[in-house]
Amino acid sequence: MRFTVLKFGGTSVSTAARWATIADVARARREEGLRPVLVCSALSGVSDALAAAVDAIGAGRCDPDAVVAAIAARHAALAVDLRVDLACCETDLDGLLRVLRGATLLGEAGPKVRARVMSAGELLSTRLGAAYLASRGGIVPWVDARELLEAEPAAGEARHWLSATCSFGPDPDAVRRLSADADGWITQGFIARDAEGATVLLGRGGSDTSAAYLAARLGAVACEIWTDVPGMFTANPRVVPGARLLRTLEVDEAMEIAAAGARVLHPRCLAPVKAARVPLLVKCTDHPDLEGTLVTFDGSAGAAQVKAIAVRTGLVLVSLETLGMWQQVGFLSDAFAVFKAHDLSIDLVSTSETSVTVTLDPAANAVDAGVLARLEASLRTVCAPTIVTGVASISLVGRGIRRILHQLAPVLRLFEEQRVYLVTQAANDLNLTLVVDEDQVDRLVVELHGLLFAGKARDAVIGPTWSELFAPPQAAPGRRIRRRDAPWWVSERDTLLALADRPRFVLHGPTLDRAAASIRSLSSVDAVYYAMKANPHEDVLRRFAAHGLGFECVSPGEVAAVERDVPGIALERLLFTPNFASREEVAAALARGLRFTLDNLHPVEQWPELFAGVELNLRLDPGRGRGHHAHVRTAGAASKFGISTDQV
Structure with a gap:
């Protein structure tokens, strides 16, 4: 059989x-x-509801009859749709009610009770x-x-x-x-x-x-x-719609991707199939005809390459500092014994002569504030601990990572202005992982994916994008589809063709109006200024002025252009933001009463008398910049713009 x-x-x-x-x-x-x-x-949702019921027992507020009634109603609704009799579930529903009533009466919400209660979900389905x-x-x-x-x-x-x-x-x-x-x-x-x-x-x-x-x-x-989902992808498609289907993966790669944060498979499911050499296939219930991902056992699966970007959020970083660990026998054993005593499983590890940095994954550990406080107190007996929360790991996963480190140099430049807490390269040569601030992860993943996979041809491993798999049906030949969200140059195609007698630069007035109205609707912003350097065309300036926007000018010439093209504009709607302007330009702007933005300390250090009693705006450098190239980043260590927070 x-x-x-x-x-x-x-x-x-x-x-x-x-x-x-x-x-x-x-x-x-x-x-x-x-x-x-x-x-x-x-x-x-049923397992979550059952877990919540057990939590409520522990808090003394569980209503067993209400819980079971809600669970029964959920299954009754599906039974109606399936056209079957809910009577097939009565024995399990009665058993669940008895367990909940007994546990509530005794105030017992331990692991044994939790196991009995939560098993009901699978039995009923x-x-x-x-x-x-x-x-x-x-x-x-x-x-x-x-x-x-x-x-x-x-x-x-x-x-x-x-x-x-x-x-x-x-x-x-x-x-x-x-x-x-x-x-x-x-x-x-x-x-x-x-x-x-x-x-x-x-x-x-x-x-x-x-x-x-x-x-x-x-x-x-x-x-x-x-x-x-129809398989495993090169990134989370909900973050990167251009994520590519992974048609085949070797089992160790699949295990690494799963362990590094992809939630399609749980890492524990791969060891049994690997041991028994049972091929594993990931398929989509809503789209059963899509090919999915096949996990195989061919250890020589293709050339060295990155096959996926995996992310884990909510990590806790623990740094252990001490000069006494250098060449000290047993320091790591003593330190790790503390984690074991608190029933904490260490995830990533990086070491140096005087410090060790590790991460804790909340998926495997209870890492609430109380646990971390007790851990920190215990670690002080062997080192000086520092605990950082709100970090995440980004893993580049694939076979032979060490052999392609030179190819990854442009990719790693994306981290130039990030705070990188930890870097690890897996002993099995299947991943390179960086730990960064969690709020930077989605943007980094999108940019990383573009560098690693954009334009990559389909082959036996890399398949179509998520967007291609779920693209809307194409129009019949000869028929054009007009969508409300189509770009304006699509809806205005005929008008643009009529203007194509010579090269032109065309701006769409209604689109500018919508953009201005949208940003003006932000209740959290006190004032909105349009940067003159973006496009100083007189019609653009007049249109934005009509929407109540002010104008940011970086030179006296830009100030003059606004006043010429928008006659009578109030001075308070002009923001003067020079960069290394001369003393004369600064003095003239202040004498006129223009709102002034200070983007470095040089002017106030050299000409303090000019700024006496003047209200200033400060341009702050948050320490990291964004942009597709270093030359267009206007913040961070390499930027000349802005006042760093330590200078304020």
Whole structure:
């Protein structure tokens, strides 16, 4: 018997349309001569609701009947859409109510209770799924995952109940059981049993891991992860619409991308399929015909190249400083023992002769303010710790990173004016990671992706962009589509063609009006000034003046141009922002009463008498600049513009 294991996540099991897709996919696998084993998550949002109920027990404010009524209503609505009877869920709903009532009465909200409560989501969704598949004429029996997966012994109560692991060697008993006459089987992700038969959870990403465990134990021909995106991409498509589909990845690369922050797969699901050499395929439930991503075991998969940019946010950076660590035996052991004592797992590590810097990932650790305060106090016994929050990692992932470091030089220039807290290069040569301020990450990823992947031809690894996969239907030949959001030069095509008798520079008045009105609508801005250097055309100036904009001028000539083209403009609407102007120009502007912006300390240091009693605007340098090239960045260490914060 040849098995294939298919995992369907929370969004994939939450609507009737997606269950129809699940049924179609299962039928297609049977027609290929395979026995499908469907591993399903709880309905989207149900696990969060159950977790919140357990939290409410701990806070003394849980209403078990209200919780179960809400969960039942959610499943009843889906049952109606699936045209099945909710009676199939009554046993599990009654069991959930009993557990919640007992736990609430005793005020018990420990890990064991949490595991029992949260297992209900997967049990309920698969009850509905089994009933639906039976209504479609298939013989797809429901099987309890706790009868197929037994957790290994684990140290610590939380890990035992909430982050269990299972062996993934061959399981002849499971093969015999699931070889019984049936069209397939449906079971739960996320849950298993311990040696005593009690329910345990497999932790975050548990359904992916359940599918991988079962695929390995059954010796399946494939493990398919069906989710809401059509595979793994070169970056997060929600940040970079031009992100490219990764058609194939070697398993170690996929594991690195997942561990570095991509959320399509959980890293724990890859070890079992790697050990059993079961190919893994990532597919999209809403678009089952898209090719997806195939994870294989060919360690020589192509030339050295960056294949993805992965991000993790919300990291905590801990710096350990001490002169005493130099050549001291056991310092790292002593320092890391402190983290272990606080049940904290270290992620990235960078060392020098007098300091060690590490990061903590909140996905693997509880890192609230109380935990960090206790950690800092304990670390003071061995070093001088500094804790920084609000940082994120950006990882360039791919095989053979060390061999292409010279090619990455232009890419790394993007970090020129960033505060880089830590740089690591993976021992397995699969990633280069930089830790920076979290608020810079999205912009950096967009720019990095442009440098690494823009214009890259499709091949066996790099596929189409997200935008290409989900582009709107093309118009029929000869028919033009006009959209409200089309650029003005599209809607004004005929007018522009009529002006094309000679080279022209054309500005669109209504677009300028919309831009001015939009920025004037900002309630948080006191005044808006148009930079004359952008375009000093007289019609542009008059149009913006009519919208109430002021004008920033960098020279006496620009001041004169505004006053000529916008007669009678008030002086308070003129902002004079010179850069290294002469004493005469500065004195003339101040004598006229122009609003004056100081962008360096030279004028007040050299001619303090000119500024006595004058109200000034200050141009501050925030320490980092933006722009596609160093020559157009007007802030940062290399810029001549602005007053640095340490000079204020």
